[in-house]
Amino acid sequence: MRGLEVSDFRLQRMIVYDQNFLLCTMPSTPKGTATISPGRGVKIHHVYYWSDCFRDPEMERRHVPVRYDPFDAGTAYAYCRNQWVECHSEYYMVLRGRSEREIMLATEELRKQHRIHSAQKFTRNARALAVVLESVENHEDLLMQRVRDRECAVMRSGDTQRDDRCDTSASPAIAPEKAALPADIVEIYGEF
Numbered sequence: 001m002r003g004l005e006v007s008d009f010r011l012q013r014m015i016v017y018d019q020n021f022l023l024c025t026m027p028s029t030p031k032g033t034a035t036i037s038p039g040r041g042v043k044i045h046h047v048y049y050w051s052d053c054f055r056d057p058e059m060e061r062r063h064v065p066v067r068y069d070p071f072d073a074g075t076a077y078a079y080c081r082n083q084w085v086e087c088h089s090e091y092y093m094v095l096r097g098r099s100e101r102e103i104m105l106a107t108e109e110l111r112k113q114h115r116i117h118s119a120q121k122f123t124r125n126a127r128a129l130a131v132v133l134e135s136v137e138n139h140e141d142l143l144m145q146r147v148r149d150r151e152c153a154v155m156r157s158g159d160t161q162r163d164d165r166c167d168t169s170a171s172p173a174i175a176p177e178k179a180a181l182p183a184d185i186v187e188i189y190g191e192f
Contacts, residue, residue, distance in 0.1 A: 023077060023084050026067040033063040041087060044068050044076050047126040049087035053080040070100040094130040099149040105142050106132045
């Protein structure tokens with residue numbers, strides 16, 4: 001019995017949940033690499049990401065391994081000079097904290113708008129995504145996806161405290177689907 005008590009805890013099997021682990025488990029592009037465009041950076045899923053490491057003329061037009069954070073569309077990583085460097089999107093303030101699923105829903109909304117209003121070829125770019133994500137007429141499916149992503153973020157962070165912003169029991173006068181929306185998403189206007 002003593003042998004089991006001593007050998008039950010195996011340090012060699014423990015995986016530390018740190019930045020290195022997260023980088024190793026983040027998804028990459030289908031090719032696995034991206035080309036560094038001069039002055040623009042690397043392009044991942046139609047969005048350019050930039051790091052100061054790309055300023056070096058030797059790095060221009062090189063193919064580097066890339067990873068992206070599926071829970072933060074504003075951040076990606078590129079393997080530059082034997083280390084992973086953090087890269088930020090050209091629309092970082094809009095894409096920061098947006099999940100891959102939310103970006104996919106915004107792209108579908110862009111396609112839908114394009115079919116209604118135009119007969120030209122559909123092109124997806126970061127500017128069009130930013131406009132849809134910032135639009136006043138945020139659609140219910142995007143808002144609901146944002147709520148789901150925030151719930152998952154609490155789970156990933158390991159924070160076991162309750163997130164009161166998503167507590168629907170706090171205000172019974174509000175419809176449950178409206179109460180589930182975080183306060184920083186819904187704009188509140190003054191009385192007129």
